[in-house]
Amino acid sequence: MSQISVKNSVSWVGKIDWELKKFHGDEYSTHRGSTYNSYLIEEEKTALIDTVWGPFAKEFIENLSRRVDLKRIDYIIANHAESDHSGALPELMARIPETPIYCTGNAVKSLKGHYHKNWNFNIVKTGDRLDLGGKELVFIEAPMLHWPDSMFCYLTHDNILFSNDAFGQHYASEFMFNDLVDQSELMAECIKYYANILTPFSRMVEKKIREVLSFGLPVDMICTSHGIIWRDNPVQIVEQYLKWADDYRENQITILYDTMWNGTRIMAENIAKGIVTGDPAVNVKLCNISKKDKNDIITEIFKSKGIVAGSPTINKGILTAVAGILEEIKGLKFSGKKAAAFGCYGWSGESVKIISESLAKSGFQIVDDGLKVLWNPDAENIERCVDFGKKLAGLMS
Ligand code: FEO
Helix, strand or coil: CCCEEEECCEEECCEEECCCCEECCCCEECCCCEEECCEEEECCCEEEECCCCHHHHHHHHHHHHHHCCHHHCCEEECCCCCHHHHCCHHHHHHHCCCCCEEECHHHHHHHHHHHCCCCCEEECCCCCEEECCCCEEEEEECCCCCCCCCEEEEECCCCEEEEECCCCCCCCCCCCECCCCCHHHHHHHHHHHHHHHHHHHHHHHHHHHHHHHHCCCCCCEEEECCCCEECCCCHHHHHHHHHHHCCCCCCEEEEEECCCCCHHHHHHHHHHHHHHHHCCCCEEEEEECCCCCHHHHHHHHHHCCEEEEECCCECCECCHHHHHHHHHHHHHCCCCCEEEEEEEECCCCCHHHHHHHHHHHCCCEECCCCEEEECCCCHHHHHHHHHHHHHHHHHCC
């Protein structure tokens, strides 16, 4: 499928990537593939909004050429310079080198930085308009949603917001519209996308949404750059973003750990038992960090009101899988969440202190000094773990 009618003169001309397993290099798992959404608007003037990732550039140009004489494209809109959306620009611009590209000032820097070309850039700011012959595109800068260059644009009369990465998901589907796909799959990919990509920018997400709402523009559709198009009650994802941006947490505590000889795992399971005993309503989830997908763990942390992180001590430090997730957590700038640490040790026993300090630096409220157990937990220490869990249920309530 290379073209879909979106509304009136607007068509989707992007690429569905069913095979994608990892995105951002190896940083983001895409269990359900992804799409690179590009849109063609054919009014008196023809505008192309975004392109696709570089490996699909030739296929994209071939499909686009079958739809429209490339020389008829009057304007190219680059809502975002990241290569999953700009990757086909070099191929396209080689064919239509004089075509103006409308983008933010920061996008010019990014595009030049990526491709080292001096294309016909036209810098736009919030409120600038581009006349397509009756209908207009209105530009809205959206810096740090999620790059400095990010931008939305809005098509008048058809009331379509082209939001680029915002409100998107890594989700391949031939259905392409939100009302046609499995709703639980869709929302699982939406929250994973928000948790892993947008969490650090939550303050800006809220501010930008409030700004766009203040314009009072009717929004019939939100055409994102990844995943499905929101046409059924598109405001639902905007309202969801406002909730996620507001220190989102559910009644969930996530226990994340790695283990060498199962001692720290036994601690984790008995801490979980204690939490459930202390507060049967809380949803406790256990994640062995070295066995579960990193981005799925981040999503569980995002949903949690508190986390309990554990590692045995090794070489006066912590296991590398735990160190890796702590580094990831640091960059995501979670706020409004509580935490505590635990772990087994044989002689020096630094792990609990290292984890607690890292989580405190990452903005978590450390509610307890943590629990250390020497060697494998015996019956007495298993009881300590259960009691620790009960205590945390209260401290994190
Ligand atoms: Fe989908 Fe920020 O690129």
